[in-house]
Amino acid sequence: MSEIEKYIAPEEVAEAVEALGTGGVTIVAGGTDLTPQINEGRCHYEPTLMNIQRIEELNRISLTDGEIRIGCLATVSEIWYNDIIIEHADILCQTANCFASDQIRNAATIGGNICNASPAGDMIIPLLVLGASVELASWKEGAMEIRREPLDKFFKGPGKTIRNENELLVAVIFDKPSADFIGQFRKSGPRPALEISTVTVGIGGDLKDGKLENVRVAFGAVGPTPLRGKATEVALEGQILTEDIISNAAAAAQKDASPIDDIRATTWYRNHLIAVFTEELLNNVC
Ligand SMILES: Cc1cc2nc3c(=O)[nH]c(=O)nc-3n(C[C@H](O)[C@H](O)[C@H](O)COP(=O)(O)OP(=O)(O)OC[C@H]3O[C@@H](n4cnc5c(N)ncnc54)[C@H](O)[C@@H]3O)c2cc1C
Structure with missing residues (x-):
């Protein structure tokens, strides 16, 4: 050491x-x-x-020109009780509600949750559903340089990301969801919070005339990184949420996931949960 x-x-x-x-x-x-x-x-x-806690500008949450920006130091509690997030991105509040205890939520930052890159990092799931990107700042030739990368390309494996050692993740950004946007989050574990997730599912999209459009699905703890459920998105895009469509989506979710056995759950149980949670969330919105 x-x-x-x-x-x-x-x-x-x-x-x-x-x-x-x-x-x-x-x-x-x-x-x-x-x-x-x-x-x-x-x-x-x-x-x-x-x-980095003394850098005040890094804990701001703002909405400018149709873009919501969450500074890397915003804590899970600050996100949960923020008016912009409550109004436009409630799926983040649903997730915060399942996150640890008050003490941890008051200290845990969004930047830390992302950079720790756990496959079970809870706040990452709603951010993938919201189509978020991250901003990475580095120092080049006497000035600060910032690059923006989509969050779904950020993770490389457990604890591994595309962030270089000389880069600070300064913010996470996403377009303000439309008025038709619905987002749903579900986390498993023996207890609702204070629990490392065994499976998490997030589903979002615009619900118009009964059809779900611009669908994004994300899964946690069922692969080496938090991941987008591409097959599930295809099964849902532009569809009315009938019983058949919902069960197709649940089957697609099992194809998207590649869970392992570990001390928290077996592969079989995770595969079972991913289908059950996908079905449950879709039933909630229709
Ligand atoms: C009791 C307990 C319960 C928990 N429950 C949950 C839970 O329910 N769900 C969940 O997802 N997590 C949970 N966690 C894990 C943890 O609280 C979260 O991942 C938290 O968001 C990490 O944020 P932090 O600010 O504490 O990060 P830190 O511990 O300060 O940092 C984490 C890592 O990220 C790096 N880092 C931090 N900020 C930046 C930045 N801006 N740019 C670049 N690198 C950075 C650090 O160097 C470090 O490697 C729990 C932890 C504990 C102890």
Whole structure:
């Protein structure tokens, strides 16, 4: 285990990104993933520990020009009680309601949930349903450079993403959903919250004249990364949610998923749940 040689707590994004560019930096936001991982020896500190909590602009949630932007430091609690999110993206509130305890929700940030890249990261599922992208900032030739990447291309495997070590995830962004948008989230586990998910399902789309359009489906804890349910989306796109369409979608969901056996659930049980939850959510909206 390496020792921390230096602690920094920048107040500006540019300052943080410049520091990251020098290398050997561990970023800490809420610390709710990092601290247990360090304590259990699953990762180690780099020589510099950078606390980003003092960068005020990174916890803002805004709606500008039809785009909703959530700063990386917005906590699960702040997202849950934010008026913009309540009005336009309630699926995030549904998820926050199933997330950990009050204490953890008050510390856990959206940026940390995404960058930790757990296949069971709960907040990632509604963000995939909302078609979100992430903004990654780095320091190049004396100035800050920002790239935007779709969230569904961000994850590479458990704990692995396309983010380079010199990049700070500054925000997650998505288009304001239309007035017809409906989004539904479901999480399993022996308890409704304070539980690492065994299966999560998110479904969203515009419900017009009984038909579901612009459908996005996402699944958690049923593959090496949180994933889009492409076969399920095809089964649902432009369809009226009849009994047959719903059972086709449930079968497609099982094709999209590739769960494993682990200490929390068997492959069989996860495959069963994914179909049951898909059916349940679709029955809720029709
Ligand atoms: C008791 C308990 C219950 C939990 N329950 C749930 C749950 O129900 N659902 C769930 O999904 N998770 C749960 N978690 C996990 C954790 O709370 C979340 O993943 C949380 O969102 C992580 O955010 P954080 O700010 O604490 O991240 P941190 O621990 O500070 O950071 C996590 C990782 O991301 C990196 N990082 C953080 N911010 C950035 C950034 N802006 N740019 C680049 N890298 C960054 C850090 O370097 C670190 O590697 C639980 C944890 C605990 C301890």
